[in-house]
Amino acid sequence: MKTIELKWIEDVNHNVAEDAYNGLKELIATGVFPNIEVECKDDTLYITGEKEILDKVVMKIQKAYVKYGQIMIKEAHHGVEQKLRIESFDDNVQDIFNHTLNDYETFKENCNGEKPTNYITTLGKFQFKFNKLKEAANRKDKKIIQNYLNEIEELSENYEEPRLKPIKEINEGKLIDSVALMVYSQLVDLGYKHSAQQMILNNIDYINEHSNDNPSELTDNIIKRWKRQVKKREKELENESTEHYLYNEEINKQLSNPSNWGIIEERLDKDTFNKKLSELVQTYANAEDLDLEAAYDLITGNDEIYEYVDSNMTIEDIMDKISAGEIVLENKKIDESFVLSPSELKKKLQRVAFKWASEKGVKYEEAYNELRKKKSVKDMLDFYSVDEIIDDLKKQRKEEDDELEDDI
16 A cells, blocks of 8 residues: 655646545545545545556546646655655666655755754755756656755745753753853854854854863954855855755765775875965965964964974964964064174075975975075075075075086
């Protein structure tokens, strides 16, 4: 026994299903189809019976009501592959449609109660997929796909974003819900009414860890983190724009998670290190509204930075340490027209080493250890610019290469 749904796509007057229901009741009463059950609800006809009988009933209805346009037919219960056939789809696209429809129906069923935090985002993904399927259908079949798009639009419009509920957990003996709610209130007052809740949810661990911070400073840090998160997400969305709508998200999660493969990378290779350091300089320049050269001087002027860059810390983690004052960046402009102090000489050597590392394609530490042993470099630090020292190093390397060629 199974149940099928019949729905007339072009039934603008909403009466065809009711007429078919009454006609089918008469056939059941007269014994033509004695072993079936029929119900009409929401312009949809539900028929329950054995498969062989249902096939005959459907043929009878299609013949009797052909003038009312195409009928959408599918199995009514969840968890079973849908039997709705789109005539203009080939077998491959039909399989894609069946898979998408099953996922969509399962998602709706799971969201009957409390909606997940990604409810609207997931509806948007289904909307994207159905739009692609609609593009692949012919004019007549587009109406079938449009029904699902209309339903998604209605679900989105009826969705009410839940109010932020106090967190009832206790962390080290302290209630953390009051801190989160206080930050939430300040965010709303600062004009982040529509995004305040998501800002809290995205940074709840950070709020818990800094619950004893000054409330205003904590809120400012949440705003800075949120801006970086938004920029990161915008970049991700640009990359995702080319993603195929049939991409299997579950497999992607498994393959893209290094922990599932047992991969643990303790140190960065030279290319990754240089790229990460450059990205940190760019991020800091954007956050503090500085030009790249000024940001570069500040970042490379702190010895701790190189250890953090060469660790598994993210750019956002390093920026958090800078914002919290755990990493102090001294805003000193080196006057290269006079003899430099020992600390200024070291900073200038670090700047030369960073550029030399990029030129040679090696890690910063390797370049720094090489240059600090060169007397010619030390002699030039007081009176020559970074670019002039780099040019001299290039010239020396070329002369060495020429000597090697002569020896050969």
